[in-house]
Amino acid sequence: MMNDPVPLLHDYLVQSARCKGAKIALVCDGHRVTYDQLETWSNAVAHHLVTAGIERGDRVMIFADNTVEAAVSFWASLKANAVACLINPLTRPDKLSYLLRDCQPTALITQSRLHATFCEPARHCLSLRRVIVSGTISEIDLNALPHAVRWSAATADEHDTAPARRCIDIDLAAIIYTSGSTGEPKGVMLTHRNMMTACTSVASYLDVREDEIILNALPLAFDYGLYQMIMAVRAGARLVLERSFAFPAEVLRHVAEERVTGFPGVPTMFSTLLQLESLKDYDLSSIRYLTSTGAALPVGHLRQLRDIFPGARIYSMYGLTECKRCTYLPPEDLDRKPSSVGIAIPNTEMWIVDECDQRVGPGVVGQLVIRGATVMKGYWRKPEATAKKLKPGPLPGEQVLYTGDHCRMDADGYLYFVSRSDEVIKSRGEKVAPKEVESALLDIPGIREAAVIGVPDDLLGHALKAFVVLDQGRSIGPKQIQRECQKRLESFMVPKYVVVAAELPRTDTGKINKRELTAGSLMIG
Structure with missing residues (x-):
């Protein structure tokens, strides 16, 4: 380790713990965690990971809700010179299997609530050297996982400092997977810098x-x-x-x-x-x-x-x-x-x-x-x-x-x-940006949310189909919405179909799920 190392991402926590140790850093699920506690627990988990064989550049997958354990695990992964890979807890087993195969993590940190999702994918992940599970889990379920321990075991030994620093600032700090709305999820590699x-x-x-x-x-x-x-x-x-x-x-x-x-x-x-x-x-x-x-x-x-x-x-x-x-x-x-x-x-x-x-x-x-x-x-x-x-x-x-x-x-x-480049719809030989149509729809009084997709059409190539959610207590019909669009848009941009919905489907990150809207439209013709 250099005498005056260039700062890395987890030095933010080290510095704040040093200067503001007793201050509350995190409030979550009724818990109030100080900077000292966040520092101590992340040091403990980092040392546990290193002892389990996790090395510089290895991936640590964190599959958990927004919890104290998830926050601690992120900082611990960096302190162990590893690469943090956080996965949305809404991820389904088949997608988690893909992510484990793609990421090839050496450690998985997760919670018992998600056992039904991760148990089979984790058992078939040959790269894992350690699985850490928080929450209540039976001995039978724990022992069925590869190299698994409870969260209490990973935090049992207190350490004043993190493991020896092996990284420099051009090394990876995290891999964040994109939603995969247009194909297989891709892991975005981000360095400390x-x-x-x-x-x-x-x-x-x-x-x-x-x-x-x-x-x-x-x-x-x-x-x-x-x-x-x-x-x-x-x-x-x-x-x-x-x-x-x-x-x-x-x-x-x-x-x-x-x-x-x-x-x-x-x-x-x-x-x-x-x-x-x-x-x-x-x-x-x-x-x-x-x-x-x-x-x-x-x-x-x-x-x-x-x-x-x-x-x-x-x-x-x-x-x-x-x-x-x-x-x-x-x-x-x-x-x-x-x-x-x-x-x-x-x-x-x-x-x-x-x-x-x-x-x-x-x-x-x-x-x-x-x-x-x-x-x-x-x-x-x-x-x-x-x-x-x-x-x-x-x-x-x-x-x-x-x-x-x-x-x-x-x-x-x-x-x-x-x-987005993959969202442009070609209708009547013209290129239409859904965002422009959605903006016009949201300009109509009473419309709270809007999403526009393209659906196959024998005459137009693709026709525009709009899904809208109305403000509470408002009543606007599809024909009226189309007339309002005609006042705001060129003719080829006016939706051929308008669906008034109670709500729109969401992705894991809360965005409107156009892929689901498109799949549903194709199934019903």
């Missing part, structure tokens, strides 16, 4: 402070959720960790009780929140900032959020796992550019290219390219997929990220998201 750069950049424009209390109801397996914990630990702040947003009233109760200052979410979460009749019953005055990513917030939702959180800064952001964050819209720009996803985050450059890889000017739609230290190292064990995304940059020897997203930029350098 990638993640520290992203954390520093995002925390700087959000102005995350030591006295921050950040609520996270997003899965830690979702990079947006994971970075809430990393930013909190970096600042020596407090994280209120929720299992999910399934019970929004309960989440709001915790916001009020804990005097939460930072509230990250996605548009679907805020849409749900705005429908709560009990919203006015909670004191939400402590909120300093809201963040939303995935898409620009609908203007109507933006106005409502401002009314509910009058003292809060609202950040609309855009990014993808391959580089964490691309842009943010400064709160002072919300009124003049409400549909923009903003400017490049600090220490990042972006531009747009056409199909011939030439940069385009303002207003022209093309593919977004990102340059900076947040850009991933590549896809785990997928060199061909990596080569499609990482290409030579403007300077010799560098690689930049071709996002695959269609965007345009205005004359001021503000970005407008148009569509």
Whole structure:
């Protein structure tokens, strides 16, 4: 180990524990964990992993709910010089089997509640040298797993320090799997440098402070959720960790009780929140900032959020796992550019290219390219997929990220998201971006959520099919919605079919699941 090592990601925890040891770092499931405890427990698990044979660069898969154990395991994996791989607890057994085969972890840290999901995949994973299970599990079930121990055994021996440092900052810190909505999930490889750069950049424009209390109801397996914990630990702040947003009233109760200052979410979460009749019953005055990513917030939702959180800064952001964050819209720009996803985050450059890889000017739609230290190292064990995304940059020897997203930029350098490259629908010979149609639908009073897909059509090639969810108490028919679209869109962009639904299917990360909508539409013709 060097006398003055370059900082690694887990040094955030080491430093905060050293300076703020007795301060509450984590609130979760009724538990209040100090920085000293987080440091001690993560050291214990790290030493246990090393003793079990986990070496530098080995993968540690964490398959668990948002729990204290999951948080401890992330930091412990890094301290053991390993690579953390967090998996959403909603993952099904067949997908988990694929992820275990692909990732080839040497350790699996999980919880007894998920036993029915992980037991068979884990038993057939030959790379595992250790399985650690938290919660109540029988001796029979535990012994049926490879090299398995209880969580209590992994934390039994206290250690003042972590195992000897073997990594440098270009080594992998995490592999985060994409949702796999368009095929097999891909593991995004992120180095310590990638993640520290992203954390520093995002925390700087959000102005995350030591006295921050950040609520996270997003899965830690979702990079947006994971970075809430990393930013909190970096600042020596407090994280209120929720299992999910399934019970929004309960989440709001915790916001009020804990005097939460930072509230990250996605548009679907805020849409749900705005429908709560009990919203006015909670004191939400402590909120300093809201963040939303995935898409620009609908203007109507933006106005409502401002009314509910009058003292809060609202950040609309855009990014993808391959580089964490691309842009943010400064709160002072919300009124003049409400549909923009903003400017490049600090220490990042972006531009747009056409199909011939030439940069385009303002207003022209093309593919977004990102340059900076947040850009991933590549896809785990997928060199061909990596080569499609990482290409030579403007300077010799560098690689930049071709996002695959269609965007345009205005004359001021503000970005407008148009569509994912695999979402463009060709109808009547015209290319249609679903996002543009969805924005028009959300502009219609009474429509709360909207999703647009393409369905096969003998005459049009593909016809546009819209699914909408209405505000509570509103009644709007499909024909009326189509007439409203005709006022807002070109004729070829008006949906041929409109379905008014009670709710829309979600992915594991809370996004609208268009793959499920498409599959259902094809099955019923």
